[in-house]
Amino acid sequence: MKVSSEYMQAKRDQIARxxxxxxxxxGIHxxxxxxxxxxxxxSAGTIYIHFKGKNEIIAYVARTTFSGLFAEVEAAVTTxxxxxxxxxxxxxxxxIATADxxxxxxxxxWGEAVSNQEVRRAANSVYEQALDTLREYCVAWMLSGEGKGLPTARREAPARAHLMVSLIYAQILQMSLIDGYDTGSLSAELATLLDRS
Structure with a gap:
């Protein structure tokens, strides 16, 4: 019996959840x-049809989770x-604060990615995707929000995108480790640092 790609994806997502x-x-370990x-x-048989083992599941979770978190960035590029x-x-x-x-x-x-090459490849892939999307966003923002020309925007966007990814990852780390961390506490400082119009 042939199964649809939608059915296969649904099973992968069920396993990932x-x-x-x-x-x-x-904990992962x-x-x-x-x-x-x-x-x-x-069944075990069904699981192993979709994933070779735990490492592959971790890598899949890493890719799908982080990709979802950057959905707003992709939408913002076209706004x-x-x-x-x-x-x-x-x-x-x-x-991030309200995600499942x-x-x-x-x-x-991230900790697993330090020593697990399969998870590391997934984490790097997600990072590159986030960086590319933020780079596009930064070009769009500098053109419309700052009135810069396209050559200048393209030249300055990579550094600004790196900064934004770093800030997002720092927020994730602090939310995870600091009890009672207020995600809005940096808003004014971020505005001064990032909004240059």
């Missing part, structure tokens, strides 16, 4: 494939005028 729940509860299989309510950089950081930070994925899990994935 089970893994996220287990990783969040037990203490979560076994047996834990994920049980939580997914699928006219685009939101100010500090507003965009606030949007992304708010999305605990920010602590994102930090666990």
């Amino acid at each position: 089970a893994a996220i729940e287990q990783f969040s509860r037990r 203490l979560t076994s494939m047996a834990n994920i299989i049980e939580a997914s309510e699928l 006219e005028p685009p939101p100010r950089p500090s507003e965009l950081i606030d949007l992304i930070t708010s999305r 994925i605990p920010s602590g899990l994102l930090i666990q994935v």
Whole structure:
């Protein structure tokens, strides 16, 4: 029987949700494939059709989770005028704070990426995707929000995109590690640093 790509994707997402729940509860290292299989309510055979093992599941979770967090950036590139950089950081930070994925899990994935090449490749891929999207956003913002010419915007956008990714990752880290961290506490400082119109 032939199954649709939508069905296959739904199963992968079901497995990923089970893994996220287990990783969040037990930690990545203490979560076994047996834990994920049980939580997914699928057979081991079904799990291994979609993923070779836990490393591949972690890499998939890393790609899909971080990609979702940057959805606002992709939308902002086409908005006219685009939101100010500090507003965009606030949007992304708010999305992280209300996401189904605990920010602590994102930090666990980064930790895993230090020594796990498969997860590292996924983390680097996500970083490059975020950087490319933010670079496009920065060009759009500098053209419409700052009135700069296209050559100048293209020249300055990479450095500004790097800064924005760094700020977003720093927000994720602080949200994960600091009890009672106020995500809005940096808004004024971000506006001074990023909004140069």
